Amino acid sequence: QVQLVESGGGLVQAGGSLRLSCAASLRTFNGYTVGWFRQAPGKEREFVAAIRAWTDSSTNYADSVKGRFTTSRDNAKNTVYLQMNSLKSEDTAIYYCAARSSMVVTTIANDYNYWGQGTQVTVSS
Secondary structure (H helix, E strand, C coil), X not given: CCCEEEECCEXXXXXXXXXXXXXXXXXXXXXXXXXXXXXXXXXXXXXXXXXXXXXXXXXXXXXXXXXXXXXEEEHHHCEEEEEECCCCHHHCEEEEEEEECCCCXXXXXXXXXXXXXXXXXXXXC
């Protein structure tokens, strides 16, 4: 069983930055592809970004965050990060990290087996 714990959310003004962390409970976390999703009030959960397992670490981003968000991983710390810059009010949501034991990067939430509890990001305009 993989346990994921997100941190780093908070309140920030538009144009500001936040860095989310997703820490895993196992040492082989580098073997998992990790996705970031978000859910705003009254909206469905949507894909934000993903990073492939192992040393390839290729990434994929939603068009809405491309150029502003960057995901990366520190395998020594069993942690994946989501750096969010130039934040907009429409980025306000609960952000979740999720993991799957596959090298296939997918944007579909149901493809991920393990989920964190979520962290709130609020961007004030």
